[in-house]
């Protein structure tokens with residue numbers, strides 16, 4: 100192998116990568132937080148005895164889980180505007196595609212967690228006069244969250260990685276900036292390796308954090 | 321007779337085609353302690369659970385302190401239905417406490433937090449005030465030394481006493497016990513029954529479903545034998561447990577005492 104490594108392309112353009120990193124982080128936080136929040140609502144709709152709530156949410160979940168996420172992103176950029184008659188920026192299209200996709204997966208996680216709690220927890224809460232929503236907030240969801248933390252962490256990590264797909268729509272996130280550098284300077288090895296390392300450094304700690312959180316919460320099992 | 325604090329009129333409950341309660345009426349005076357006995361599956365739990373609307377009655381009315389709960393609506397078919405608003409049910413449940421066979425403590429909260437929870441979220445009491453009330457109820461059931469433990473770290477008997485303290489903290493006018501000792505190891509039954517007896521000595525109004533006939537005899541002011549979805553026999557502990565008149569009651573007690581010594 101007589102390839103001459105030259106990481107100066109990375110060091111000299113680190114600012115561009117850093118900007119990309121910020122956009123990636125932004126996408127990650129918005130899609131993960133928004134997706135999880137919306138996921139709770141969809142899980143509740145899925146569990147509702149009212150069919151006009153449970154049926155559409157079932158369809159929603161199945162649609163997002165059974166089509167490629169790349170198609171979803173592209174669809175929100177190119178097809179969705181035709182439906183709503185309003186052009187979206189690539190960033191918004193990605194937030195929609197990735198966020199809604201995440202909400203579908205989170206909904207299934209939350210639904211599983213809620214079902215796995217015994218009826219007794221609802222009744223214990225109701226017996227002291229709690230309303231449905233109070234019981235959900237104070238008794239049910241905290242336990243669901245604890246039980247489902249490993250699954251939720253997986254999802255969050257997945258979103259972090261999937262955010263790189265936004266480069267397809269030219270959202271100037273980490274992957275896009277990297278590909279731009281790599282093709283401008285013909286240094287794919289250095290640039291892409293650096294990208295991988297940055298993604299790793301970004302995502303690995305979140306797994307550690309969740310492990311730590313799990314241990315901390317396990318006390319009240 | 322004074323005005324009853326709880327009044328059940330012609331209560332029916334069906335689960336699908338299964339008609340479990342077939343017209344039950346009961347007036348409860350303040351300070352009465354009522355033990356409900358009966359065979360497995362006879363509907364004892366169902367009756368208790370209808371009183372605080374853990375189950376919705378299929379028919380009949382329930383009144384607390386003379387106020388009928390729910391509002392009567394005419395359906396298109398001309399039948400009358402009783403509708404209950406969630407708000408009203410929550411208020412009722414805060415006034416009618418319940419202790420379950422399976423405790424149903426909140427596993428993610430400490431003992432103290434479990435008992436404070438209703439005060440803080442439902443009654444909107446200040447934290448310090450709630451803590452004080454919780455502490456005094458936990459002292460009453462003998463658990464003031466386990467405030468920071470989680471339910472999983474306690475024995476079954478201790479967990480049930482926490483559950484009693486949690487119900488008491490809401491200052492309920494009536495407390496419902498659904499076989500509070502049935503899931504406990506025999507050596508732990510006593511501590512829970514002692515806590516319940518303390519409440520009896522305070523003159524609290526209580527309804528207790530139990531298989532502990534000995535306890536029912538000493539505890540209750542009235543014993544009800546439930547069979548076939550109706551009150552088969554009602555009377556003082558002496559009358560129902562010692563000198564039952566109905567054939568069914570006699571058989572039930574005989575079967576119960578088969579292995580007594």
Ligand SMILES: Nc1ncnc2c1ncn2[C@@H]1O[C@H](COP(=O)(O)OP(=O)(O)OP(=O)(O)O)[C@@H](O)[C@H]1O
Nearest residue numbers: 335338340358359360361362363364365366367499
């Ligand atoms: N939620 C429910 N759905 C359907 N059937 C039910 C439900 N709850 C109770 N039942 C039925 O109603 C009948 C009475 O049940 P219940 O639990 O009130 O009996 P019980 O007298 O408390 O019995 P045990 O002594 O075993 O606790 C049983 O046949 C039971 O199967």
Ligand SMILES: [Mg+2]
Nearest residue numbers: 364365366499
């Ligand atoms: Mg029962």
